[in-house]
Amino acid sequence: MKNSTINSSRRRFILTSATVGGGFALGLHLPGKAQMAADGGSDINIWVQISPDDLVTIKYARCEMGQGSMTSAPQLVADELDANWEQVNIEYVDVNEHIRMDRAWGAMVTVGSQTIRNSQEYLRNAGASARTMLVAAAADTWGVDAAEINVSNGIISHAGSGRESGFGAFAAAAAAQPVPPSVTLKDPADWHIIGQSFPRVDIPPSVDGSQVYGVDIELPGMVYASIRQCPVFGGTVRSFDASKARSRRGVIEVMSIDDNAVAVVADNWWRANKALQEIEIEWDSNGNGDVSSDDILATFKASLDAPEAALMPNNSGDADRALANAEQVLEAEYFTPFLSHSPMEPMGATVRINPDRVDIWASTQAPEGLVSEVVNALGVEQENVYAHRVQAGGGFGRRGGSSDYARSAALIAAQLPEGTPVKLLWTREEDTQHDFYRPLAMYRLKGGLDSNGNISGWKARIASGSILNQMRGVPLRDGVDFTAAEGFTRLPYQIPDQFQDFKLTPTHVPLGFWRTVGWSQTPFAREQFIDELAGAAGEDPYHFRLKHMAEDELSRHILEKVADAIGWNEAPAAGIYRGIATTEPYGSYTAAAVELSVNDAGAIKIHRVIQGINTGHMVNPDNVTAQLEGATVWAISAAMWGEITLQEGQVQESNFHNYRLLRMAEMPVIETVLEATGGFWGGVGEPGQAPILPAFCNAIYAATGTRVRSLPLKHHGFSLA
Amino acid sequence: MELQINNEIHEVDVEADMPLLWVLRDIMNLKGTKFGCGISQCGACTVHIDGEPVRSCSFPVAAAAGKAITTIEGLSADASHPVQQAWVKHQVPQCGYCQSGQIMTAVSLLAKKPKPSDADINAAMTNLCRCGTYKRIRDAIHDVAGNNPENTLAYEA
Numbered sequence: 001m002k003n004s005t006i007n008s009s010r011r012r013f014i015l016t017s018a019t020v021g022g023g024f025a026l027g028l029h030l031p032g033k034a035q036m037a038a039d040g041g042s043d044i045n046i047w048v049q050i051s052p053d054d055l056v057t058i059k060y061a062r063c064e065m066g067q068g069s070m071t072s073a074p075q076l077v078a079d080e081l082d083a084n085w086e087q088v089n090i091e092y093v094d095v096n097e098h099i100r101m102d103r104a105w106g107a108m109v110t111v112g113s114q115t116i117r118n119s120q121e122y123l124r125n126a127g128a129s130a131r132t133m134l135v136a137a138a139a140d141t142w143g144v145d146a147a148e149i150n151v152s153n154g155i156i157s158h159a160g161s162g163r164e165s166g167f168g169a170f171a172a173a174a175a176a177q178p179v180p181p182s183v184t185l186k187d188p189a190d191w192h193i194i195g196q197s198f199p200r201v202d203i204p205p206s207v208d209g210s211q212v213y214g215v216d217i218e219l220p221g222m223v224y225a226s227i228r229q230c231p232v233f234g235g236t237v238r239s240f241d242a243s244k245a246r247s248r249r250g251v252i253e254v255m256s257i258d259d260n261a262v263a264v265v266a267d268n269w270w271r272a273n274k275a276l277q278e279i280e281i282e283w284d285s286n287g288n289g290d291v292s293s294d295d296i297l298a299t300f301k302a303s304l305d306a307p308e309a310a311l312m313p314n315n316s317g318d319a320d321r322a323l324a325n326a327e328q329v330l331e332a333e334y335f336t337p338f339l340s341h342s343p344m345e346p347m348g349a350t351v352r353i354n355p356d357r358v359d360i361w362a363s364t365q366a367p368e369g370l371v372s373e374v375v376n377a378l379g380v381e382q383e384n385v386y387a388h389r390v391q392a393g394g395g396f397g398r399r400g401g402s403s404d405y406a407r408s409a410a411l412i413a414a415q416l417p418e419g420t421p422v423k424l425l426w427t428r429e430e431d432t433q434h435d436f437y438r439p440l441a442m443y444r445l446k447g448g449l450d451s452n453g454n455i456s457g458w459k460a461r462i463a464s465g466s467i468l469n470q471m472r473g474v475p476l477r478d479g480v481d482f483t484a485a486e487g488f489t490r491l492p493y494q495i496p497d498q499f500q501d502f503k504l505t506p507t508h509v510p511l512g513f514w515r516t517v518g519w520s521q522t523p524f525a526r527e528q529f530i531d532e533l534a535g536a537a538g539e540d541p542y543h544f545r546l547k548h549m550a551e552d553e554l555s556r557h558i559l560e561k562v563a564d565a566i567g568w569n570e571a572p573a574a575g576i577y578r579g580i581a582t583t584e585p586y587g588s589y590t591a592a593a594v595e596l597s598v599n600d601a602g603a604i605k606i607h608r609v610i611q612g613i614n615t616g617h618m619v620n621p622d623n624v625t626a627q628l629e630g631a632t633v634w635a636i637s638a639a640m641w642g643e644i645t646l647q648e649g650q651v652q653e654s655n656f657h658n659y660r661l662l663r664m665a666e667m668p669v670i671e672t673v674l675e676a677t678g679g680f681w682g683g684v685g686e687p688g689q690a691p692i693l694p695a696f697c698n699a700i701y702a703a704t705g706t707r708v709r710s711l712p713l714k715h716h717g718f719s720l721a
Numbered sequence: 722m723e724l725q726i727n728n729e730i731h732e733v734d735v736e737a738d739m740p741l742l743w744v745l746r747d748i749m750n751l752k753g754t755k756f757g758c759g760i761s762q763c764g765a766c767t768v769h770i771d772g773e774p775v776r777s778c779s780f781p782v783a784a785a786a787g788k789a790i791t792t793i794e795g796l797s798a799d800a801s802h803p804v805q806q807a808w809v810k811h812q813v814p815q816c817g818y819c820q821s822g823q824i825m826t827a828v829s830l831l832a833k834k835p836k837p838s839d840a841d842i843n844a845a846m847t848n849l850c851r852c853g854t855y856k857r858i859r860d861a862i863h864d865v866a867g868n869n870p871e872n873t874l875a876y877e878a
Contacts, residue, residue: 066815066852199812206817207808208800209753209793213818216752224747249736270743344757344765344818344851393755393818394851428758622812626857630815633853656762656849665843667855 042175044133046104047077047126050171054154056083061093061105062115063365064202065343065392065399066630067685068623069115071200075619076120079193080127080186081134083167084154090201092389095367099382103368110365111400111513113586113683116619120681128183130174137173138165153192188617188678195676197622202391213393214363217350219421223252225412226273227424229261229434232285232649233508236260239282245275254279257411265412269425288508288649296507296646297335300442303463304333309501310479314489317497319446322457326448328536329457334445334525335710338644339438339514340651342659345393346431349409352421353378358385359421360410363392365400373403377410396634397513401471402436432659433651436512437644439465439484443525453537455548458498460488462522466504467511476504483513487522487690492555492584493530493548509646515634516686519585520693524711527581527694532707541698542568542580554589554614554677555582561673562591562612576607579698583690588682589614589675592632592691594699603721604700604713606636611688612673616680624684625672631688632670637662639693640713640720666720722786726751727795737783741775742766744782745792753793753821757849764848767822768792774829793821796828804828807861815852822848827862836866 041051049057058077064070074090077083093105106122107114131151138156139146142163150157157164167174188194205211230236240262242254250271254264262281266272303309323329349362351374358380360370370387374380392399409424416422426434441464448457466481468474480502482489488500514520534544542563549556559582563569572578575597582591595608611628618624641660645652653659700718701707708716724731726749733748745751745768754777757765761776768777769791796802800809804827807813814820823846830837830845837845842859850858 066817068815199809202817203809203812203814204800206814206820207805207824208797209751209821211817212752213755215756218750218752268743268747270739270747342851344755344763344816344849346756392816394816396851425756428760626812626815626854629856630853633850633855655760656758657760661849661851662853662855663849664846664855664858667859670856 042171044130044171044174045126045179047123048081048130050167050174052168052171054087054166054168055089056081056087056154056167057089057091059093059105060090061098061108062119063108063110063367063392063395065110065363065365065395067110067115067627068200068620069110070202071198072619072623073115073119073123075193075196075198076116076123077127079191080124081131082151082153083193085193085198087154095371095387095389096383096385099368099371108367109369109400110395111397113686117587117681117683124185125183128185129180132180132183133174133177134167134170136177137170141170141173194617194619195621197620200623212390213345214350214361214390215345215348215393215423215425217361217390217423219350219352222350222421222423223265223267223416224269224272225263225265225409225422225424226269226276227257227261227263227408227426227430228276228279228281229430230283231433232283232288233510234288235283235285235649237262237281238284241280244278248275248278251275253416255412255415257408261408263408263412263424265416265422269423273427285649291508291649292647293645296440296509299507300440300463300505303503303505304442304444304461306503309461309503310476312480312485312489312500312502313478314491315499319457319459319497319499322497323446323448323459326456327451328449329446330529330532330536331444331446332529332532332709334443334528336441336521336524337642337711338440338509339638339642340432340435340644340653340659341396341398341512341514342432342656342661343392343394343396343398346426346428347398347405348423348425349406350421350423351406351409351413352419353413354419356384358410359388360385360406361388361390362403362406362409363390363395363399364403365392365395365397366403369400369403370406373406374410377407378414396515397517398435401467401512428656429654432654436471436510438514438520439467439511440507441484441521443522445525445529447529447533449533449537453539455493455495455533456497458491458495460500461503462488462500463503463505465506465511467513469504470506470511479504483518485522486518486585487526487583490584492552492582493545494551495548508649516585516631516689519583519686519690520638523581523583523690523694524697527583527691528697528707528709531579531698531701545582555584557677558582558589558612558614558675559591561675562593562610565610565612565671565673566593566595566608568593577699577703579695579700579702581691581694581698583687585687585690586683587680588616588684588687590687590691592695594692594695596696596699596703598700598703598718599721602717603719605721606668609668609670609692610673611670611692612675613684613687614675614677615682615684616676616678618674618676621674624674627684628672628688629670631686632692633662633667635689635692636668636696636720639696639711640718643712662720722783724782724786724790725788726790727792733782735782738781740778741768741780741782741785741790742777745777751792751794755818755821757819762849763819764822764826765819767825767848769825769829772829772832774826793825796824802828803865804831804861807865811857811861811864813854813857813861815854819848819850823850823858827858831862831865836868837862
């Protein structure tokens, strides 16, 4: 996969302003002039370029970090274009060109499982529009009616005259055609590329070492930086003695960054890092130096008890009266800890500052975020910042919210001779201890059952920090952080009297979007509490859910499919126990069921995981399967071992020996249930995780009678066999 | 110091205690071998030394002198090694960052045990993958081994 390298001579689009919706995909073409690209290809529109040799280049604006949309998003364009997928080449959109063109390619940020569902309309429109222009060009040349022309698998044909041609012959003429004012998109029944499991285009370079990640950039004259940031968030550098470090072989510069970090620059990274370890740094902790996890837990407990909190919009009826009249009332508190992202590629960035331009290379989920960090750090114009596209070695939200590492790299480069490229690479310890963590949260739930075993009243109090409020000062809407509350802002269960509120509980710990965000933790409380209520009602957890979901057909559908797949209505083998859960994250509907056994020592053997998802429309089923498999690993790692704790204001976990992740020997058997019922476009990268955690914990309860209400499981005497 | 990397001899002027990983990446510009943890936990830096998988982040370069070092770049000239091909066939990688190390570890396993059992795979494949590609790694190894694919779902204890 080569990166797009469009130079200024190829900027051939007239732009007025960014338009809303799908409009920016079309109408940007310069009418009346066939524009030949430097390599002989013609731009039909900003997404589609066709060369005389029939090669179709489709632009990809978002990022690739293993989630697969660099393949699936272009499938949307190719289908409407009726291209031959074998002739499709995919190129990243150039970030600088995108900015100079008023962000013509729409969102680049790759977060929230949004790439397909939020770009599908303009991408399909771009394909359909290009197809229409190809047909018009062929009709002109052949002197036939455009309505009689067929396009299929990269071939334009006219049955009446027996003519046919590849796309390339008409590329230049198509580019000169007027952009159709509107196009009709295909009926899903006619899709032939959408819905196909084409191999991911970014996989081949990942098996021979040729894939280029942010940390792999190598430039002439490059120097290398290692950084140590204040171990206490919000702390600063008081002083440091660099005399020993400066005398080490290869060391070029020692500097402080933003008053809160010390960096060493050397002629290779190992020398920089080795020298950094010899620097004694005195820190000022600025008031946070005695904060421990216990203090934070006490703060959250107080939030659960606070007399008032912000009301959620889905409250209805009179929950207090319903609870007072209930036959049985249950109350339970749940706790989910801070978690780090820990992608395999640690944070880092390469920056080179020249008088007329700043170049940055970094693995990211937010290419424009890199540009913003450079602009803010150096005071340069965004048009003069060039962010280069690379594969990210995992993102999971870490590289989407904050691009703090890009700022550090820019500030280091600013202290070096002009034109010196510097590559900053964090150690794993820096990565673990300077993350933007999944928010810690507590949940207090109350539920009432009537004499028929129906949930008659429901109350939920959520105590959590707010990611966007803390990271960017974004005000809460009516006092509620909706990413922390997702899962409680709309229940799939029909409960007439329900009340939910949110208590903002800030700490000094930086917060960030962690794969599946609120949906990574709220189902741990919600879906276990539903099981608790089912138990109190003396009912089966699956059928108890179903009877409360009469009005939610899509939630019911995926839950039924998953229950069928695990054979819920037949008893499991002796000694094996089951749990089930359902969730509705990021526009999709997901459910999971787990079979496990637990021995006397608390060792959990997971026998089978069923992961089900209904994405509505589904672009690349094998990639969806891969995302579900990965999401299961992600969820079980967090369930078993995941926690970030603090003592004296500092994160205690530092590397994979004390921030454990699941390994091959612990990998359960996973079966996936893919449903594409049509009618909507749901997300894929994150939803799979949401139901796993509660289904797993519900199965543990079934096996042991232990209801785990706080994570991780290692603190409850459990291990993974 | 003289190093034999991917069947070529190179002379490098580095400290004896510099980890092999950083010689490969920053001195030899062989970027396929990755830094993940620095403490032999994740295996992203796995290379072969005389055919044995070694976590190069914690392996002093001096100890590799006079031995045959093989990196992912030296596994094949054109990604044609059966393990690489199986990785593509089974669509193993997600982000791909750990996969050089996974592949090097799998190649070594298969060289010693051409028909590995699931227990063999569990024992050898201790590399971390944050994306969670373990199922496909297992399937791909079984495929290269010519094991009955049915066995790939039979690895319960």
